[in-house]
Amino acid sequence: KQEVTQIPAALSVPEGENLVLNCSFTDSAIYNLQWFRQDPGKGLTSLLLIQSSQREQTSGRLNASLDKSSGRSTLYIAASQPGDSATYLCAVRGDSNYQLIWGAGTKLIIKP
């Protein structure tokens, strides 16, 4: 059964730093992997979607990579800003059904 882990559970860094969030999964038979952002009192916002055939996706200051064989994905945030403070979730979709399996998230705080 697929399990998705995000470490650390929380991270606090000064504004301006580059940072990496980690996501690992136990079953490499995935269809795609998606990174989301969750703000308090709001729903989830999709940040990046990486298909299983892709190695990375970029959107602005965000870059997500995928290494299926090692069961890992990273979300790189460049030049962090206080507005980046949120909980970041990764979710993996298996290639045999349409279910998303979720990590518990990393709560990111960017200090001004």
Next chain:
Amino acid sequence: EAQVTQNPRYLITVTGKKLTVTCSQNMNHEYMSWYRQDPGLGLRQIYYSMNVEVTDKGDVPEGYKVSRKEKRNFPLILESPSPNQTSLYFCASSLAGGSYEQYFGPGTRLTVT
């Protein structure tokens, strides 16, 4: 504006009193699903629907019902709520299952006493 809406946003109820949480999307999406989010457990899928009149169980369907009579609506029904169903609920939709991004509603915080 393309969006997924949920109502109510907050609900406090008592054990055994039937309730419905509505979900609606205006993007003509075929795929819709319901999740619950609990601290330390991440999101878990309750039910999903590939299209009108097609619904399937997710990981934690016990105690919940859904229906998909129209493409835009996917209500979540708790026939007899219990305290262990206290949670944050999200509705989501996507163009289809599989490779498409999911769009989420703002969430419904449910407390069952």
